Amino acid sequence: MAQAADPTDHTELELSIGAPAHGGHFVARHEGRVVFVRHALPGELVRVRITDGGADSGFWRADTVEVLEASPHRVGHPWDRADALLAAKRHRPAVGGAEFGHIELAEQRRLKATVFEEQLQRLARVERQVVVEAADENDDGGLGWRTRAAFAVDKSGHLAMHAHRSDELVPVTEMPLAVAAINELRLWEADLNQVSRVEVAAPANGSAPLVLLVPEPNASPRRMAAVAAAIDPSASVAVWEPEERKLTRLKGRTWVAETCGEHQYRVTGDGFWQIHRSAPQVLTEAVMAGVRPQPGERVADLYAGAGLFTAPLAEAVGVTGTVLSVEGSRGTSRDARKNLHDAPQVTIVQGKVEKALRSQNGLDAVVLDPPRAGAGRTVVHLLHDQRPRVVGYVSCDPASFARDLGYFQALGWELKTLRVFDLYPNTHHMESFAELVPPRA
Known part of the structure; x- marks a missing residue:
């Protein structure tokens, strides 16, 4: 043996x-x-x-x-730092985050469709053909789409990224999946000593990027100010201390200005926003077409973030309707309040979705965009109790979505519309929107 x-x-x-x-x-x-x-x-x-x-x-x-x-x-990998074959020849690890870069783009989407279909069959007993749609017509070979990027800092004080499932760091001097505005900051040239991590947001609308410096435990404020001063003047810079949830402005502002359609949003610090440059518009269009909110309806936007879906939902139901926006993050919920201050039909709740649902009594429509872990059995049952005419489920993970779909189906719900989007080209990730309808009375 x-x-x-x-x-x-x-x-x-x-x-x-x-x-x-x-x-x-x-x-x-x-x-x-x-x-x-x-x-x-x-x-x-x-x-x-x-x-x-x-x-x-x-x-x-x-x-x-x-x-x-x-x-x-x-095909040849577009990023040498993530090319596993090249890394093996050089006796070093490849960075994570572009694990499908060796596959032609159309085949990536066929493989993703296969995976999604397998998860549906295995976890929800649903046989369904899936087509993974491109996010926009100009896919640029799956490059230049990330409006958010996170980097580590190596012992020499330079930008790096982690190898897959490893603490080992690989120095980087470009991020081909990121939009040009992130690469143009040339952060790999900066002396980042006393910084443990760097997070960058560069809105697709061309407004000023934001650089967050996550300091090492004993970093001095003077050193952080020096790092900020050396970063391109077009960028805002702030110190972000995740454990304390503390954001300190160093220059510019502590938020970025995002746009989707006619709506403007501010997203503070590390607040959530869809990563792909086209994702906000693609997903908003899918949600509105699937949920079809009507004037006067009572609608809930769960795991609502800064209000990407809440704003068009509020516009659709009008002042005779109501929209409940529920978000767990305090900072992101504050952003939602600012973004929706002129929409009196919107109620902003910061807290757990389960608690917010228990306080409701009959919703006409629901949109939910949970984190990667999904909504879970309890939330699905609470949604069922509300008896909405439709649930629009946005998901970034086919496994957790398929599991939750199984919970809905056990209660008699039906999967009506399913769309899957390639919002993470050159990686294995994908995003989906599902229209779920309740059992007939």
Whole structure:
């Protein structure tokens, strides 16, 4: 019997690659054991290095280090720091975050559709053909779409990113998935000593970007001010201390100005906003078409963020209707209050969705955009009790969505419309919108 692989000895194997799996991996088998392989493609024969797993592990993880028989859908990776094959030749890790960069864009979308279909079938017992839609006509090869980016800082005080599932840092001098405004700041040239992390937001509307400096525990205010002074004057800079939820302005302002359609939004600090440059418009159009809010209706926007969906919902129901906006983050909820101050039909609630739903008595329509973990059984049951005519579910994770869909279906609900969008090109992630309708009376 072959000696079992140990993650500490970097065992290498030749494997034939099978179907894609949720999470950016592809399934292979070695002596009956499942191996989840990154940076491969179905049908390929590759050499991999085991990165996680031992003799007693239920499965192993591996990275592709050499392609012996390539798929016709394999292309050159657009970012050398994320290119696993190049990284293996240089005996260094690849950064995470562009794990599908070796796959032609149309094939990425076909693979994502396969994964979504598999999650629906496995977790919700739904057989449904899925088409993954491009976010906009000009996809630029899946580059230049991120309006948000987060970086680590290495021991030399320079910009870096983490390798996948690792604390190891890889220096970076570009971020090809990011919009030009982020790269034009040239933050990799800055001396970032005493900074542990950098987060950047650059609105797609061209307004001023915001750079957040997350300081090391013993960083001095004087040092943070010096870092801010060296950053491009077009950017605002603030210090963000996540544990204390404390935001300190260094120059410019502590928020960015976002736009979607005719609506303007401010998003403070690390507040949530859709990452893809076209995502706010794409998702808002999908939500409004699926939910079809009517004048005078009572609508809820759950996990509402800074009010991306709340504003057009309020406009649709008019002053004779009401919109309940529920958001857990205090800072983001404050943004929603500012963004919707001139909409008297909107009630802003900062707190848990479950508590807010228990205080309601009959909603006509609901929009929910939960975090990656999904809404969960309790929220689904509370929504069912409200008897809305429609629920519009925005999701960034097919597994949690499929699980929640199963909860809805157990209560008699039906999946009517499903749209899936490629809002994270060159990665395995995707976004979806579902129109759910209640059981007929």
